[in-house]
Amino acid sequence: MSIAWKEIKKNKMKFFILGSIIFLVSLLTFIISGLANGLSQDNAALIKDLPNGQFYINRDAEENYNLSRIDNSVQEQVISKQKDTVAFSIQMGFLNDESDKQRSVAFVASTDSKLFESVAPGEIVLDRxxxxxxxxxxxxxxxxxxxxxxxxxxxxxxxKFSHAPVAYVNIEDYKKMYRSEEMQLLFIPRADETQNFKELQSFSNNDFLNTIPSYSAEQMSLNMIVWFLIVISGMLFAIFFYMMNVQKIGLYGILKAIGVKTSDLFKMMWTQMLYITSLSLALSIGCSQLFKKIAPEDMPYLLTNETTLLLSIVFIVIGFIGATLSGLQMKKVEPLHAIQQGEV
Amino acid sequence: MDIFTIGELRKTFSNGEVKEEVLKGVNLTLKKGEITALVGSSGSGKSTLLTIAAGLQPASDGKILFDGHNLTSMTSEEMRSIRAKKFGFVFQFAHLVPFLTVEEQLDLMLDVSEVKMPKENRQQEIHYLLERVGLSHRKQAYPASLSGGEKQRVAIARAIIHKPQVLFADEPTASLDSKRSKEIMSLLRDLTKTLNITTLMVTHDEEMLSYVDHVVKMSDGLVV
Structure with a gap:
């Protein structure tokens, strides 16, 4: 609707302020979301890169894989039922290099599987x-x-796992390193349905990620910030359009008096919301991509196109809801009152 | 030829338990192409009569016959459509859209009234009317840069650009000085006569009555 664009053109400053606020809030949301994803990847890339399937740990471990020790006979029983089952263990530890410098790593050992690195005894495969x-x-x-x-x-x-680089070791070496004959976890890839095994508790990929102690706390905090920012942007839209609509009550009344449909007034407001949001989002997407390039290399930052698209859609939907709620007053405007109130 | 007939029109306002009858059975007929002025003291009901006739507020009782329809029994959407396509409005203040140029004000009205015409014809129509109201040189101007008289001329052009059958004018010269009021009334008469538009106007100014065809005096909610 061209009248919407004409108002933006005539009142550039008013819409520039709204656009700037949306730009800043969405940029902050994109960056925090990028950090959340980056941290999530830094914390659990080892698990997140696995295909969807079912994880199993010992029922006695109380949802803590660290405490899990799966009995070899149980492991054999599961593998005999599901040939592609992989048994693996993760243990945090330290490696010393030739100059005796110590580095924190997550040791990972597994039975033969394409999902994990194959390592010969006495060898180690490291994260880059x-x-x-x-x-x-x-x-x-x-x-x-x-x-x-x-x-x-x-x-x-x-x-990576638990913010530490993964160090793949041979399963026999692992057993000696940790003096344990048992593996902590079983993973059945592409298992759509949970199978019940005695003494074992199953988890989907997401459920298992949430059992990693630091993972859920970290992600919950960051996601809460992201959603809080999205809600704030919705409220900003509602408040800003409400204030603009209050100023334009008289004008709306006159437009209604000469025969403009209320739905056309809503369309005008939605068009303005869409113009401003699209422009602000395009700018903040550009800046968030630039941030990816200038951010320190050590900073875990991962903003995928899917996340950007999803957040952009959420912003537009929230903006639409905010603007619509604030615009409900347009429905109530009586043309006669506007005429009697004097010049708009 | 009668184009607009008001019969036994009543309007009662309620304020809690107090009821006030502002129109007490008004009868009025408007003839095609003629200008009728409603005069009377404050509170006589003339503005209420005009706004009900224009479909801006409902009547309590009575009939308004126009174009084969009884306007008092129409839904608000039907009434909006009539206002957009068949009525024109000039108010005491110009009430122009502040972010549209003079030319765009008229273009908007053509959109609202759903007038279908090629873009070129539309531009010609706008230009012609702006010339008639003496504002063709100001078509790119915004309302803020226009004088009171210029604004009112734009409002008149906007009210008739879609060639309405009835023009409602509620004290169109009240905010102008005597010289400009006469200019506006002269313009209003000239345009409505040329385009054969029926006009119902409310005025307090007796000087303006020389420009109208009929004067209807109202007192205490009745035509006298």
């Missing part, structure tokens, strides 16, 4: 972040309680 810290292929690393040295075989991209 350690390469950036100066470790090279062929270096010998030591895990102090384990007398056998571990030779770096290769690096893999983006494999």
């Amino acid at each position: 972040s350690l390469e950036k810290e100066g470790i090279d292929v062929g270096d010998t690393l030591a895990y102090k309680p384990f007398d056998k040295p571990l030779v770096v075989k290769r690096f893999v991209d983006h494999k």
